[in-house]
Amino acid sequence: MTSKVSIVPCTDYSLAAEGIRASVDIIGGLSPVIKSGDRVLLKPNVLAARRPEDAVTTHPAIVSEMCEMVREAGGIPVIGDGAGIAFMGATAEAFVASGIAAVAEEQHVELINFQTAGFEKVDVPGAMHFPQLFVSKAVLDADVIISLPKLKTHELTYYTGAVKNMFGALPLKHRKEMHLLAERKLFGEAVIDLYSVAKPHLAVMDGVVGMEGNGPSHGNPVNTGVIMASYEPVSLDIAASRLIGLDPMEVPTTRAALERGLATCKLEIVGVPLEEASVKYKPSNGGILFNVPPFITRIFGRYYSVRPEIDNSRCIRCGACVNACPVNAVVCEGGKLSIDKERCILCYCCREMCPEDAVGSDRSLLAKVLTNA
Ligand code: SF4
Numbered sequence: 001m002t003s004k005v006s007i008v009p010c011t012d013y014s015l016a017a018e019g020i021r022a023s024v025d026i027i028g029g030l031s032p033v034i035k036s037g038d039r040v041l042l043k044p045n046v047l048a049a050r051r052p053e054d055a056v057t058t059h060p061a062i063v064s065e066m067c068e069m070v071r072e073a074g075g076i077p078v079i080g081d082g083a084g085i086a087f088m089g090a091t092a093e094a095f096v097a098s099g100i101a102a103v104a105e106e107q108h109v110e111l112i113n114f115q116t117a118g119f120e121k122v123d124v125p126g127a128m129h130f131p132q133l134f135v136s137k138a139v140l141d142a143d144v145i146i147s148l149p150k151l152k153t154h155e156l157t158y159y160t161g162a163v164k165n166m167f168g169a170l171p172l173k174h175r176k177e178m179h180l181l182a183e184r185k186l187f188g189e190a191v192i193d194l195y196s197v198a199k200p201h202l203a204v205m206d207g208v209v210g211m212e213g214n215g216p217s218h219g220n221p222v223n224t225g226v227i228m229a230s231y232e233p234v235s236l237d238i239a240a241s242r243l244i245g246l247d248p249m250e251v252p253t254t255r256a257a258l259e260r261g262l263a264t265c266k267l268e269i270v271g272v273p274l275e276e277a278s279v280k281y282k283p284s285n286g287g288i289l290f291n292v293p294p295f296i297t298r299i300f301g302r303y304y305s306v307r308p309e310i311d312n313s314r315c316i317r318c319g320a321c322v323n324a325c326p327v328n329a330v331v332c333e334g335g336k337l338s339i340d341k342e343r344c345i346l347c348y349c350c351r352e353m354c355p356e357d358a359v360g361s362d363r364s365l366l367a368k369v370l371t372n373a
């Protein structure tokens, strides 16, 4: 089977509306994926609390126009993501800094914080590493998922795009477990375990300004001038990695998806020819942890932890955290609440629900040093 991938020129975010419409229209529009009344989850990359011009996060202009297009197609747009692993409350901050919260407000669209909106355990048939995974309820509840990645290099996976963008659907515990696999190939396979149960129906990539070098957050913005779209996220990733001068088979998520038979490598480019749109990106230097042997990475990872902790002096015993916890990890003994570390999946629903701000964070020494806490 051949998948279409569009490449449409778009040199400035003021032209994003036209660019995104053209990129989706020339592959066949939204009607093949959206039915009237569908709940359509727009999943931008809101990795961290960074401004749009930093090129870390999907630009708000792209997300805003997708809201309009989904509505015109008869769907009900919602926006959701879970930010990176640094600290509790990271997603809420990232929504504001990236301009995504403002888009949700202007568009009157529900904004879902994956970190705190709950997770459900799902079976992963044919898993390579995780036969069961907790996945964001918002992702599982959506009728249609649209991945809105940012075109970037990545220190671990070399490139990050439509497939890796779904990583935000995992609670922090799984993200850490996957990173602790400490090898690119294994990490790519684990991300594909997730992708196999949370596969977007459409991917539209913000490649207007991408990021080269030490992405996904420490590289440099680079004017690339494209918006790309495909119903097949792996095909989009193959085309986008070629566009930035990277062999797609070096990207561990792409290789693992093809090996699992979850995609085809036959694709048809529509719009601008790939060679014409190509902008060679500087590669990442491989990151701090991934330039050292895997056993060192595992040791580092084990000593890095940020865990919820209940301050019993503030707690009024309302029980909201007990009810919110999806894995019954909040336990009460001798009239005091505590969190069972073995069960906890680091979703932070307990913190979100607490009316007294009694759920704080317990950071390991390494976490304090790395986050300047
Ligand atoms: S205790 Fe439960 S609700 Fe709180 S972070 Fe852990 S898993 Fe989530």
Ligand code: SF4
Pocket: 310, 314, 315, 316, 317, 318, 319, 320, 321, 322, 337, 350, 353, 354, 355, 356, 357, 358, 359
């Ligand atoms: S939600 Fe907060 S105040 Fe209520 S029981 Fe839990 S820690 Fe205590």
